[in-house]
Amino acid sequence: MAAGSPRNYVHPDTIQFASSQAISSSNASLVESRFGGSGSGSYFRDVEKLSYHLPHLAAGHVLRQSCRYPEGGSVTRYDIFKDKSLPVTKVEYYPRTWSGPNVLHELSQIDIGSDLERRIVIVEDLSPTLIDVLGSIFQITPEFFEEHLNRSGYGRNSYNDGDTRAWNSGLLKKNYFSFKWQRPIYREACEPTSSNSRERLLGSHEPKMPPVEWLSEELIPNPPEKEPRFVTHRHRLLLNGNIFRQEWVLSIDPDVLVPPTGQNARGAWEERATLFRSNINGCDVVLLLLDPLPTISHSTHGEWPISTTEAEKSHQQASSAVQPLVETRTETLLPFTPVAPRGPERHHASPYQILKLRAELNVAKSTQEGLSKWIFQNRSGTFLDPMTSLLQLVHDDTLDLLHIMALVLEKIMVDSMDDHRIQERLSHWRAMVNRFQLELSDIRKNFDAFVQFVYGDKETPQFSSSLVSSVKNHIDALVAQIEKTQNSLRAELSILESKRGIAQAESVSKLTELAFFFIPLTFIATTYSMQIKELKKPPSISSFIWASITAVIVSYGLRLIVRSSIVLSFKRQCFRSVRKHGNLEPKDRIPAHVFLSWLIPHPKWFPLRYIFLGILITITGTVGLTFLWRRSHISVQLKETITVLFGTIVLLWVYLILRRFLRSKFGWHLDFP
Template identity: 20%
Template sequence: MARSYSSYIVAQSKRTPCLQNVCQFISDDCRKHDCKIVSLEFFAQDEKPRRTDLDQLNLEALLNTDVCGCQGRLIIVEDLSTAVIETLGSCLDIDPLFFASQIHGPTFDIVSSKPSDAILPSRALSQNFLSVQYQRTVDFGACSSAPRKMLRNSNVPRKIVLLPPIKNRSIGLEQQSCSILLSTTKSKPWLGLILVDKPNSDKYTTSEKQLVLPSTPFQGGYEDFSERPCFFEPDSGSPGRVSLLEDLVYYWEKERPPAFQPDQPTLLSLTYYPLKIAAAEWVSYVAVISHSIKQFEYSTEATFEEHGLRKIDSDLRSLEVWGRRCLQTSSKLQSAISFLKYQINGAPELEEYSLMIRDFEYIADLVTTYGRRLEIMVPVVTSVLQITDTRRSLKEAANVTRLTYLALLFVPLSFVASLFSMNGGVSAHDLTIYFAVALPLCAMVFFVTRLPTFDFVPLGPAFGKFGNWMRKAL
């Protein structure tokens, strides 16, 4: 009986515990979406690769078939499924860590760890694959009813978080992952494999229900990093910025990466376009951080209303979350920088990749700078919250003081009324006497309550003590 690749993964999970997410993914064999698979075949006589659209049924046949004159293949798989994992793993003898790096959980799990956290850099750099993880920014427009956290409707779960509204627009941060592998088998031709996520759709799920929320790429999507077309030549189009698979096919058909050898490529050349797209997406992410920082700037006029306190409390929570995001972003950027430096290893002919290192370092410096600004804002927002709460308490104390004065007004009036009620009848002359006695007495009571608690120097210490005694007596 032939051994299945799924059983191989389960056996390897005992040696490598971070494969638990792949085991869970395989056991939950209820994927509702079919994978989209594209094969790019490279021929010596063709400048552009030949595209072939596949499905799960003819993928295995393609892997076991050699085309005459084909120098190599690049297979791009969108929205990975259990059947495709079984086919690719059994035909190419792929390290299960490659699939585990792509199928990382959408949320933090205390039971199992991510491969990026569990694998040491020395082992990660020596592998024949790279996993690129980044955040894609999505604009939901003026959407006020959407929950803060959602999952995309796809085989591989991906989390999307909605930020607090920025200028009446809801911006979402969407998890994205792209894994690139160069097969180390001795079979000819060479074979490269790229796993990408499903393109954006309007369908999202929560713990309670499914939602349909129209969305567009933030600020039109990432900037096209290819060379500007000449004015006198026809325009070759632009990437769609919706499907990562189609964007990769667009760039591969437009121009081959630097230092790419069609007969024997390197892993570095296969990761060129995924890393360039990830860097462009990180630039949009940094722009979102910059706009979010402006939301946490306060004027000297503090608000006392209840909704103002709730906003300040929400901003404090958002600052803490942004600080954690910046740390995670810096870690992902440093991982890409380490990979590029290890693969280049001082080769002078790889100038384009050296420039890519500078791009990632520039983005990492921006994230670090914004992270420090966010960290500085935490005590500022905390102080604003304390000052606002203190001023609201003082305002409430002032209201209590007014009520105390109002109650104090009726003390002499009630006293005089009780004194005059000892007589049987009340005439107009009695009312005149009542107000003549009550009003000066009220003035005297308010005067005594306003006396300072310390000795009144101009009138001598005895008068100050008398005022204190009268206040206690009343």
């Protein structure tokens, strides 16, 4: 298409993609001619034309021919007949067999009037070859595959895919349904342990992407009369499939992304199922895309000890010693173990099945294996609808996930009582709680959308309705627990902020204590620096020190007096008396006129005269002593004697006046012991 030419929107189902009802045995030759017996990829040519109108296809994964396994994936076909006496037929198609015309003919061949009631085609993993084959067989819109591969790890940057709801065709009605859920797991201590190693695993098929490799030192035995020696082993990791989705570690500690060696951590692994349902010549055909187990191939190359028996088989000289052998050994790793078994056994456990359940907890099963158990191994021995089986499997995984979420919320509430932990982990906890709310909303929507897609206007079976109601009830209970946790976090955070404010106020009060030392020093220094006539002669250092010490003692002494219990008690008594006089409540502020009316109850002097008299005597004594010390013709000894006598008389008068005032006003007695 030339630049600037108009682009009219075209629905994905209107370009080269016929309806599924048109696929029958009569078009088998057409299918073979389109592929020429070798899979020429005409489906991709149609997708490429459609990508001009749908940008998300042009930037998506369906048109990309580069992946880790171009011919990967597995297909399993189940045929269920109307005659229930006939057994269910199971056919497995292995990789590298998609391009043959026989495969196309087998999947699309359904004779008119046959006894076939339902055909289920379950696909694990996807690859360009498999997409081409399935798209040509069922004439499915490429969005069916594109949505299943969204954020699937199909490519190195697959986790950065945009949301499928933002597609320009997102509001159109689809003839397929795709939904994701979280499978609860116990995360093991193995790769990938970081975003860097995960990116290198996803891009291992790219030439410029360095593989995930490391070296280790191993101690192996040596021939006789020699000490064991260390050898170097080279380790390398490769993914075994094209789909490797993301994990979700459900840990309240933000530092625990991968558990330490020998331990595991609760988490969830994202899974997706995409289904397409059609009717071919009266047969119900279900195409279901599922994710494979995210297994990792771990290869180790180096020297290994070989036993004597193996040496004899290799026609080597018999010896009781252990001889080294250079080879590459491979093992399959799975980054998690299941939280609960998948299948009907978990609902009908008996003492005789405990060992079986224990074995299933040690080995994770794929979604296809769990689905097969629900379809063909239910308790009654009859066939169970595949849609109901899928709903049951997702229902069990969801309830297990909700149980883990509830445990995480309880742990958050317990740890929120620790001030240190809540300061370190608050942002992580808030992110987890917000993620919980989003996941619960998606789960509710997916269950409703699944039932709507499968049953449409028909009445939903009671069993399926009970599964949906069960999930919704558990979601409602967890939503209430989330709100309780959020309220608890808010309360604990408020208490923490209050404690922090009190601590800051205490630190400020400690700084205020220093003011009783530095302000008097500043006052003395300022006094000596002023141009006072009597202080024209610079004072000595000893005079400054003594003056500073005296000022500090007086200042801090006043501080002690103000905060003393006697003064505080006197203050409370005064306030209580003033409030009683003014008919005020204990928490009311005391107006100035109420205080004055209490202090001066009558126009005459009465109690106020004692205060004025004490102040007048103190001022008079101070002025008299000042004039006394200004007389130079009086000797110093006489001045000191007069000062002591006069000061004693003044203090005695003040004491007597104060005692009279307190006795008349409050009934207090200030008597020396």
